[in-house]
Amino acid sequence: MAQDEAVIGCTGRLLIGTRGTAGPGEVLVRIRGGSETFLAWSAEPLPVGATVLVIESRGSRQVDVIEWTDPLDALTGAAGDAG
Secondary structure (H helix, E strand, O other), X not given: OXXXXXXXXXXXXXXXXXXXXXXXXXXXXXXXXXEEEEEEEOOOEEOOOOEEEEEEEEEOXXXXXXXXXXXXXXXXXXXXXXO
């Protein structure tokens, strides 16, 4: 099956934690005006509830993910301290 390039660059939340190279988890991604689930692979194990960034599509509703912390969250905290 062809890659799903629309999902690359999207963020999601893990419904089932990944086990690194030992096996996938499951991620819920907001895409195409709704939410879709994909099998999620990562280099390192990631826990349930982790926010992740989709970095690659393997096709067949499988993606590669990395843990993601939104850099704008840090700016929001800093702006609150400035006042």
